[in-house]
Amino acid sequence: MRNPTLRFVVLLLIIGFSCQVSGLCIPACQNGGSCVSDVCQCVTGYGGASCDDVVPTTTTTPPPTTTTSTTTTTTTTKPPKKGHC
Numbered sequence: 001m002r003n004p005t006l007r008f009v010v011l012l013l014i015i016g017f018s019c020q021v022s023g024l025c026i027p028a029c030q031n032g033g034s035c036v037s038d039v040c041q042c043v044t045g046y047g048g049a050s051c052d053d054v055v056p057t058t059t060t061t062p063p064p065t066t067t068t069s070t071t072t073t074t075t076t077t078k079p080p081k082k083g084h085c
Helices: 004-020
Strands: 034-036 039-041
Antiparallel strands (some): 034 039
């Protein structure tokens, strides 16, 4: 290409098309991952550079609620009657 104007137009086309690509991840993202700024963003349960590693997921369950109760027992004794052996 000897025409500088044509070179400029071709350069603008190349730059324009490359700007349209949101991300280029090599290798491609797997298992539902998305390519953002050339890095795979993996969904829950997957990890690694291309989301091909299975990552165990854990769930946190709060401990069960416990209640305590207190029972009070009162015992009364009658004094012995007078006049009895």
